[in-house]
Amino acid sequence: MNESLNLWLIPVLPLAGAAINGFFGKKSSRTAVSVIALTFCGAAFAWALWVASQFSSLSQIPHQEYLAHWIRAGSLAADFAFYLDQLSLVMLLVVTGVGFLIHIYSVGYMWDDPGYYRFFSYLNLFMFFMLTLVLANNYLLMFIGWEGVGLASYLLIGFWFTKDSAASAGKKAFIVNRVGDFGFLIGLFLLIQHFGTLNFAQVFDKIRPIAPETAGAGLLTAIGILLMVGACGKSAQIPLYVWLPDAMEGPTPVSALIHAATMVTAGVYMVARSHVIFERAPIALTVVAIIGTLTALFAATIGITQADIKKVLAYSTVSQLGYMFMACGVGAFSAGIFHLMTHAFFKGLLFLAAGSVIHAVGGEQDMRKMGGLRTYIPWTFMTMGIATLAIAGIPPLAGFWSKDEILWKAYQANWIYWLIGLITAFITSFYMFRLLFMTFFGDYRGQEVDAHGHAHATHGHDDHGHGEPHESPAVMLVPLMILAVLSFVGGWVGYGDHFGHFLAPVFGSGQATEAANQASSYTEYLLMGVSVLVAVLGAFLAWLLYVSKPFLPRMIAEALGGFYQAVLNKYYVDELYAKVFVKPLVDGSTSILWQGVDRKVIDDSINDAADGAQHVSDNVRHMQSGNLRSYAGWIAAGAAVVIAYMIWLGVGR
């Protein structure tokens, strides 16, 4: 390994930034904090770019770099070592690039927050863990990053921890993720037990010769499904998606960075990274596809009814992640990663633009109290419009390319996936344009609410003062524009499947690619046309309902009755979980573990022992009277006893 790219610098730079800001940020000025945070994050990005420029000249791909020993236990070895191939390079650039832009944006967005330095420290910490996750060369180091981003996510969701809802949302995210991590860990244990290593290269080398497991699902299927459980937690898939919408309690840049662009895609990355395992476990792969497809549709339908601008985007994120899993599930890993990348661009942009909107209207998040904002904040409107077009899948924007790729691959695997994906695409287009129209078109509905006595006092965070909606400062707009450009052109790398070819060394030119060559391109163009048509239809329907005839949605909602209520309340999944899991757990802990074991067994035994000791001592202390003659008496009595005993011994002999 003579060629060193010093990959360790990429994660360590943000860690240094986090440490400096975390330890000294409280006393330094906002400017200093921003300079440090941006410098270290930007340096990581610059280094990643340099690595990318050197990538093609590497003699050996995957390129591995060893940094230090970590764990050597028997035959198991896990080191601080890095693994760079096409897949991690893409992730690396997405994470550092989008991360850097969001750092810049945060300078403007968080400027008035008293926890300014804390915010940037956490944000840099997140970058460190995310880059560790992406660059790790073994599952264990990846798991460290995996848990670390969970920690950063927890800290940032609960950033405004004085607010009850934010604190509990952080807890919810953390706990739900633990459920997934449990599966992930067991998967890793199985890997250790049967392959004796967690190193990517070694694991995959050992698995490659194994034939795909078919009907009699075996070890690889189990590992695959367990890994998927982990991915479900981190990437918010059914049944563990419930934390992501609540995670919107965090500051908006956090939603953009962690809960849209990077962290939640870690599950997709992990599944794609483990493609060797999944390709040999068709049943696990089917599970991935089904979960992804269902999640895509399920979350999209909830997205239609939400009124909170960030909640809509959150469900949209869940739904888009579902798309990525669908792609992975049908074996089109490169399509999934492609969508991951474009999604990072346009969903990051959507959240940042939503943040700009919230900033403009003084902390309001309810779209029913917005409207007509396009004249007030034209730049935000334009960038958000581009992002909306991109996510809806209108050519030639980024979302079109990646989504079409996924739908095409899904169609080849099973037309049901394709159909559900198409329906989801329609719904996606509809709710995104609904968001756009409700926010930017019609008349501004914010003032009348103010007259009713500050209805949005509950949305106290993100509060930047009231009055006319006003455009955000340049420091927030520039990242928006850059991301808008990326959302526009980011999909072009998919033209002619360049992106797929780039990733081909990682995923192999799978059977899907060959099938694609055989299938007539006529079908592909037809499907493409259908999906564009569907996107346009969705947009048109949204225009009809929310611009042209704004009275219609209420009528439709009333006509649907109970079903509408169910969707509005997110299918009562949270309530179901509360009843089935949370309440029994809380009750059981209260009555058995707390009142039973802790109070009755542990506390009582300790207290009884203490009481007993005190009681005995109370009686015995009278012996120590201070009366010299009584002591002498005790001595004499003791001596008498000893003598009696010795005499008895003598007699007995």
Next chain:
Amino acid sequence: MVPLSYYLVLSGILFACGVAGFLIKRNIITIFMSIELMLNGVNLSFVAFAAHWHALAGQVFVFFVMVVAAAEAAVGLAIIIAVYRTRETLNVDQVNLLKL
């Protein structure tokens, strides 16, 4: 010849008297005398055994005990006089400054 057991019984009685005096009496000089009584009770058993077994060690021990008892008497009486000068009492129950 007087049997050994007589000496031993007498020695035991002397010792028991010493113990009883030590425990019962409050006057510090009486207590002191009780201690001497106990020592001499033991001395008696020593010489009795020495005579019985024709061994000299017992008699040597007795001389040691006497020397120690004399030294002890000198120190003890000095302490008693010092106590009496400061406390103006010989009652041990009233000499209790070290008691908590």
